[in-house]
Amino acid sequence: MTVITNTVKHDLCIGCGLCAALCPQDILAMEWNRYGEYNPVEVSPCTTECGLCSKVCPFAADSGENEDTIGERLYGAVPGIQHRPETGYYLTSYVGYSEKHRPTSASGGVATWLLETLLAEGVVDHVICVAPTGDPGRLFSFRVFDTPEDVRTGAGSAYYPVELSGVVRTVLEVPGRYAVTGLPCFIKAIRLAQQRNKKLRERIVVTVGLTCGQLKSRHFTDYVAALAGVQGRVMGVRYRGKSPDHPASNYHYAFTTADGGEHRIFWNKGIAEAWGNRWFTPKACSYCDDVFAECADVTCMDAWLSDYYNNPSGTSLLIVRASNILNLIRQNNDLDQLSIAAIDISRVIQSQNGVIKDKRRDLAYRLHLAASMGGIAPKKRIQPNNGDNLINRKKLRTIVGMQKQSRQFIRNNCYSVTDIRRIRREMYWKIILLRFIRLLDFSASIYHYFLQRFLKD
């Protein structure tokens, strides 16, 4: 079985590109599908059916591994290591920022600081991260960089599909030590590939994970650009614009167009609706149980905690799993404008409560839904469960419906994804229903809070 029959046919591909990079016959190429996501396609028929593509696929069942088994093999024996079910293994957790990188970075700039420092201190020879391309047909891609200045061009988050096949082929061809950034499922794919490929095992020496709630198709960017008033093609986008008069949580997207114009739109002016209701989210993300990139040496995320999210400059949280990264941070803290302090792991978990609920409790119900409708879902660490309350079940079913509908707009070729009025009209009743459900949900939680306090007194 190849990934085409195993994963792509069931619409469970996240587009990481590892299968295409490792195929011994070189018959897989990464291309856009009709939903604006990357998928592998067969450029010539597979004649050997060796199955390697499925063994490295994070969404195929063939590897027989999950984030628990991979994490244990990598970090289980690290001296001083601890474990939490939500985060996987960890040595320590930090909160802070890099003053130099903060203005152009997504959060506190610690990821870019770390990548630059790995190069500067000779821990790695090359850094693989994501950077803008200037190509309107493919706004971002993974790139291999050899200097801190180049690495800095990749600062910021790309809420846009990117795939690893090209850069992994480079790693296989060009000797050296590499650091790679990636979302949890991409890091898992790299780990699965490393188990089966000696060069990748020896050459990828640092993995920097990003906490992840969901990925978006390229149609998401077109939709938000239209919301921001962009007419014509988007040449570039910065997803995490900061402004001194807005809290870090109300960041803006800044789109550049061919005429050099810039169009901004803030999170609370329409992005939140599309993001929170999972419009243009790949189906694979509905079956993901890794919040904190459990297979990465270090994971970076936003400090979504009340002490930090009002600070417009942005603040990072970090989970460190590898001893060499811990030493690097300890040696450089308070130098080179890096300012970080230890923070209890429970606060890091608290900062991602929403994503954890989505990837644990809500995932159990989505797995149940898939099974009850005869659909195929990948094997997860969470068991299918129908036991959620009625309100949450209705909310999840409505969101699943919206996610599906948003991906069909282009598929059916009825109208353009930039026809925002039509899209919102099509979604109207679901939007109203969800507002009502969320209000009910909120009232129920307030009621329970006061009931518990009353019973305690």
Ligand SMILES: Cc1cc2nc3c(=O)[nH]c(=O)nc-3n(C[C@H](O)[C@H](O)[C@H](O)COP(=O)(O)OP(=O)(O)OC[C@H]3O[C@@H](n4cnc5c(N)ncnc54)[C@H](O)[C@@H]3O)c2cc1C
């Ligand atoms: C799709 C997506 C979903 C996310 N969801 C959450 C979430 O739910 N909660 C949360 O706290 N944080 C989430 N993050 C992470 C967050 O947006 C920041 O990337 C993180 O806090 C690091 O910030 P920083 O300032 O330290 O990094 P920066 O200094 O901005 O550096 C980020 C590094 O990551 C690389 N990068 C950017 N996008 C990608 C990508 N798509 N794939 C691989 N590498 C990339 C950049 O090239 C850069 O090297 C998400 C990120 C992405 C891309």
Ligand code: SF4
């Ligand atoms: S998820 Fe990655 S490995 Fe699996 S089919 Fe898609 S591109 Fe290939």
Ligand code: SF4
């Ligand atoms: S939600 Fe999971 S599957 Fe989707 S991009 Fe993030 S890590 Fe990958």
